[in-house]
Amino acid sequence: MRSGNSPRGLMLAVFAALPTAVLADGSVVDKVYHPYVEQLEWELEWRAVQEHNPPAGEAQRQATHRVGLGRAVSEFLFAEAYLVGREGSDSGFTIDAWELEALWQLSEQGEFLLDYGLLFELEKYRHEEIWEYSTTLLLERELGRFSATANVGVIYEWGDDIEDEFETAAALQARYRHSPLLEPALELYLGEDTRALGPMLLGMARLGSRQALRWEAGVVWGLDATTADYTLRAVLEYEF
Amino acid sequence: MKPAQRWACAVLCSFAVGMAQARTPVFELEIRDHLFIPEEIVIPANTKVKLVVINHDVTPEEFESYELNREKVILGGSKANIFIGPLAPGVYPFFGEFNPRTAQGRVVVE
Numbered sequence: 001m002r003s004g005n006s007p008r009g010l011m012l013a014v015f016a017a018l019p020t021a022v023l024a025d026g027s028v029v030d031k032v033y034h035p036y037v038e039q040l041e042w043e044l045e046w047r048a049v050q051e052h053n054p055p056a057g058e059a060q061r062q063a064t065h066r067v068g069l070g071r072a073v074s075e076f077l078f079a080e081a082y083l084v085g086r087e088g089s090d091s092g093f094t095i096d097a098w099e100l101e102a103l104w105q106l107s108e109q110g111e112f113l114l115d116y117g118l119l120f121e122l123e124k125y126r127h128e129e130i131w132e133y134s135t136t137l138l139l140e141r142e143l144g145r146f147s148a149t150a151n152v153g154v155i156y157e158w159g160d161d162i163e164d165e166f167e168t169a170a171a172l173q174a175r176y177r178h179s180p181l182l183e184p185a186l187e188l189y190l191g192e193d194t195r196a197l198g199p200m201l202l203g204m205a206r207l208g209s210r211q212a213l214r215w216e217a218g219v220v221w222g223l224d225a226t227t228a229d230y231t232l233r234a235v236l237e238y239e240f
Numbered sequence: 241m242k243p244a245q246r247w248a249c250a251v252l253c254s255f256a257v258g259m260a261q262a263r264t265p266v267f268e269l270e271i272r273d274h275l276f277i278p279e280e281i282v283i284p285a286n287t288k289v290k291l292v293v294i295n296h297d298v299t300p301e302e303f304e305s306y307e308l309n310r311e312k313v314i315l316g317g318s319k320a321n322i323f324i325g326p327l328a329p330g331v332y333p334f335f336g337e338f339n340p341r342t343a344q345g346r347v348v349v350e
Contacts, residue, residue, distance in 0.1 A: 180306050
């Protein structure tokens with residue numbers, strides 16, 4: 001698992017699949033993952049994405065909330081389960097899906113030119129026969145106080161209530177490690193119906209021994225007619 | 241790029257990474273009684289180094305440093321590798337998150 005060749009082999013396998021897929025439809029603005037696992041860590045997470053004037057929907061505003069509980073199950077593997085709730089400006093809040101996620105750290109931080117990881121996600125809608133599975137390659141490179149992160153994913157959707165198809169999505173983040181409490185960043189999201197770019201603020205406050213609160217907040221603006229005018233994004237993670 | 245070229249590229253990259261690793265200086269850091277020993281490690285500037293952290297305590301400890309951008313848990317009675325750098329000259333503090341009052345240290349880059 002930790003050999004020097006395995007991350008590159010997996011990366012080639014993921015990239016080899018990309019040309020056969022189309023870009024993901026719907027918004028792919030969510031969260032940029034980093035390819036690291038902190039052993040023994042538990043995490044309670046809330047994150048929300050709120051789209052304003054999404055072209056695909058009838059509602060002027062659509063929001064997706066995720067509440068998750070995760071745990072590092074080994075030195076290099078982190079698992080998390082989520083409940084997913086959605087609401088629109090013309091509809092109430094409903095919990096309409098669950099999601100399982102596993103993050104696999106493939107290399108030690110700083111060991112190679114890039115740090116590697118893989119993210120596996122499985123989502124099932126509660127009231128519809130819709131499944132979604134994705135594999136995402138996580139890459140990160142430290143450049144002094146800057147960190148550049150890329151998430152490149154292949155998604156497969158299937159079920160009786162959705163057209164079976166492969167899609168791809170990408171997210172890029174450039175982050176400046178100014179201080180633990182405040183790290184400005186710029187994020188770019190790309191999918192079939194998403195071209196969005198915008199600033200983020202990230203930070204972490206230590207609450208005691210082995211306890212920390214991490215947060216992310218920002219806005220990305222749509223760069224074309226198929227993307228929501230703007231999308232607000234926020235994350236709160238309690239680590240313990 | 242053809243499949244054969246991809247694999248050739250991957251193999252060459254692996255060799256290059258292997259050679260680079262062979263030249264990576266190694267420094268040892270021990271954890272005993274919730275202390276980092278030595279407290280100060282001097283490493284060369286602009287050079288990636290491998291820090292081998294050996295935890296002799298029975299309890300886990302976490303090597304943490306915002307300045308070095310590293311967080312790594314080392315279970316009791318085990319060791320871990322932490323790659324740091326290349327770094328500009330300066331002093332980079334680190335601490336043990338499980339015992340922050342006693343487990344303190346610094347990497348001095350010269």
